[in-house]
Amino acid sequence: MPQTAVAGSDTGMTLKELARRHGLSAAGKLPSLPEYTRQLWAYRYFIASYANAKVSSSLGKTRLGVFWQVLTPLINAAVYYVIFGVILNTKSGVDNFVAYLCTGVFIFGFTQSTVSAGIQAISGNLGLIRALHFPRASLPLAITVVEIRNTLASLAVLIVIVLGFGEPITLEWLLILPIFLVQSVFNAGLALAGARLGSKIPDVRNLIPFIMRMWLYFSAVLYPVTRFTDHLSGWKLHVVEANPMLVFIDLMRHALMEDVPLAASPTVMWLEAIAWTAVVGLGGYVYFWRGEKGYGRG
Amino acid sequence: MADNMTGGDRREPTVIVDDAHVVYRIQQSATPGTGSPLASFKRLVTGTKPATMREVHAIKGVSFIAYKGEAVGLIGTNGSGKSTLLRAIAGLLPVERGAIYAAGQPSLLGVSAALMNDLPGERNVVLGCLAMGMTPAEVKAKTKDIIDFSGINERGDFSSLPMRTYSSGMGARLRFAIAAAKQHDVLLIDEALATGDAKFRRRSEQRVRDLRAQAGTVFLVSHSEQSIRDTCERAIWLESGLIRADGATDDVLKEYEAYVKR
Ligand SMILES: Nc1ncnc2c1ncn2[C@@H]1O[C@H](COP(=O)(O)OP(=O)(O)OP(=O)(O)O)[C@@H](O)[C@H]1O
Numbered sequence: 194m195p196q197t198a199v200a201g202s203d204t205g206m207t208l209k210e211l212a213r214r215h216g217l218s219a220a221g222k223l224p225s226l227p228e229y230t231r232q233l234w235a236y237r238y239f240i241a242s243y244a245n246a247k248v249s250s251s252l253g254k255t256r257l258g259v260f261w262q263v264l265t266p267l268i269n270a271a272v273y274y275v276i277f278g279v280i281l282n283t284k285s286g287v288d289n290f291v292a293y294l295c296t297g298v299f300i301f302g303f304t305q306s307t308v309s310a311g312i313q314a315i316s317g318n319l320g321l322i323r324a325l326h327f328p329r330a331s332l333p334l335a336i337t338v339v340e341i342r343n344t345l346a347s348l349a350v351l352i353v354i355v356l357g358f359g360e361p362i363t364l365e366w367l368l369i370l371p372i373f374l375v376q377s378v379f380n381a382g383l384a385l386a387g388a389r390l391g392s393k394i395p396d397v398r399n400l401i402p403f404i405m406r407m408w409l410y411f412s413a414v415l416y417p418v419t420r421f422t423d424h425l426s427g428w429k430l431h432v433v434e435a436n437p438m439l440v441f442i443d444l445m446r447h448a449l450m451e452d453v454p455l456a457a458s459p460t461v462m463w464l465e466a467i468a469w470t471a472v473v474g475l476g477g478y479v480y481f482w483r484g485e486k487g488y489g490r491g
Numbered sequence: 492m493a494d495n496m497t498g499g500d501r502r503e504p505t506v507i508v509d510d511a512h513v514v515y516r517i518q519q520s521a522t523p524g525t526g527s528p529l530a531s532f533k534r535l536v537t538g539t540k541p542a543t544m545r546e547v548h549a550i551k552g553v554s555f556i557a558y559k560g561e562a563v564g565l566i567g568t569n570g571s572g573k574s575t576l577l578r579a580i581a582g583l584l585p586v587e588r589g590a591i592y593a594a595g596q597p598s599l600l601g602v603s604a605a606l607m608n609d610l611p612g613e614r615n616v617v618l619g620c621l622a623m624g625m626t627p628a629e630v631k632a633k634t635k636d637i638i639d640f641s642g643i644n645e646r647g648d649f650s651s652l653p654m655r656t657y658s659s660g661m662g663a664r665l666r667f668a669i670a671a672a673k674q675h676d677v678l679l680i681d682e683a684l685a686t687g688d689a690k691f692r693r694r695s696e697q698r699v700r701d702l703r704a705q706a707g708t709v710f711l712v713s714h715s716e717q718s719i720r721d722t723c724e725r726a727i728w729l730e731s732g733l734i735r736a737d738g739a740t741d742d743v744l745k746e747y748e749a750y751v752k753r
């Protein structure tokens with residue numbers, strides 16, 4: 194067995210000092226947040242290229258390929274319409290229920306699919322992580338990019354549906370893009386946080402379906418928001434109405450549709466949306482960055 | 492082996508491993524009942540470690556210094572921790588205790604280096620190069636060279652077919668070609684050359700020598716004594732996560748042979 198705890202025993206220098214003197218850096222040292230951000234920016238081409246690769250390898254396996262990006266949201270909307278619009282008839286109070294429902298389903302679906310893919314961004318790519326060196330946040334961010342691309346397709350479908358059910362194009366449609374951007378940043382934060390959580394505790398993956406379903410019911414996707422005001426009051430109502438998904442969905446409905454019941458005034462909701470996005474986007478990023486060196490273990 | 496440790500002033504170290512420990516934590520596929528959402532929830536709430544969590548202490552305190560221009564062979568029986576040590580040096584696996592210092596960003600070239608199997612070789616070249624931090628312009632300029640060096644197109648246009656259609660040797664050649672396209676301060680090669688044919692082995696060994704000549708350090712894991720002898724003048728023998736011997740290749744190989752034959 195070698196005696197190697199001490200290097201250059203004549204000088205009495207420890208390995209640590211030797212490393213410092215020759216400017217070697219410790220493998221697995223966490224870069225500072227600005228440094229990490231800079232690295233990530235340098236890897237933007239990798240992120241884009243990886244997102245492309247993901248889309249082409251997942252769609253390449255199906256026969257309908259790209260059509261699924263459009264079909265999935267359509268089928269979703271159809272199922273919910275039959276159950277909640279026709280059978281249960283929750284539409285009372287909303288004039289254009291189909292447009293109302295579809296907006297909710299599509300906007301919620303954006304976050305839902307980002308979260309469920311984000312949870313596996315690290316744990317599903319251990320091979321890549323153990324083979325190559327890149328800022329790990331590239332993976333959840335690439336997944337967010339994939340979902341943004343998918344959602345752009347369903348947004349186009351949504352616009353056709355909304356127009357088809359008689360909504361006019363107004364100046365407020367210009368708000369679609371900023372809402373979408375803000376929600377994308379929010380989703381990126383969720384994907385980053387979810388990726389770290391999913392790599393630490395694999396069990397969360399089993400819980401995600403329940404959490405997302407719960408969130409869906411609390412976001413007034415399937416019935417008018419006025420149900421909340423009818424049945425809740427005081428702090429309970431405030432809590433329910435602060436739900437970021439409810440805010441995004443209502444903002445989008447407000448932008449797309451003429452007469453629509455809202456949870457609060459658009460200004461208030463914009464402030465809420467921006468606050469949520471700042472907290473979740475930044476928080477998710479910092480939380481993920483702090484775990485950077487632990488990914489790839491186990 | 493003592494001369495590897497002294498004279499830190501004369502030669503410039505590129506990799507310093509200081510009493511490093513590496514532990515794998517494995518989540519075993521759960522026994523029936525523990526995988527249900529309810530059970531997961533209980534575990535999350537109570538914060539208990541699942542009973543299915545196991546630990547493998549793969550590296551148990553390893554120290555050595557590698558210098559500029561050196562090629563170090565790593566030998567040891569299966570499961571002795573060679574691949575694990577290289578991953579830790581590359582910073583891909585966190586160390587549990589101790590520390591590993593390296594010049595620049597060491598680059599690992601392994602058999603299991605996962606590129607995307609569903610994608611064609613060409614796109615993997617692009618992805619791999621981008622992941623090594625190249626700019627798109629550099630990637631564009633190098634793609635053809637990489638594919639030519641790998642020689643996967645010698646038997647038809649394979650670079651546009653998905654990587655899952657490649658033979659294991661072809662995959663290894665492409666991966667080596669990608670990794671060798673960049674100048675590395677420290678290159679770690681884990682059996683990546685083993686599946687190549689004689690012609691490719693010669694070419695890749697030449698490339699390894701070139702990389703060393705450009706003042707890099709190369710680590711080579713191989714079960715082929717010949718290729719260790721040909722490329723490395725220093726060898727480290729790892730056994731059960733500990734260093735058994737470290738020194739001139741011939742001496743270490745002799746000891747190792749005696750151990751294996753026993
Ligand atoms: N992903 C992993 N998860 C858990 N344990 C692992 C993992 N990879 C390796 N090990 C364990 O770590 C130890 C060292 O494995 P390692 O792959 O480093 O051996 P090796 O020296 O490269 O062997 P070989 O010559 O077969 O390539 C083994 O006991 C192995 O079971």
Ligand SMILES: [Mg+2]
Nearest residue numbers: 573574575681
């Ligand atoms: Mg190995």
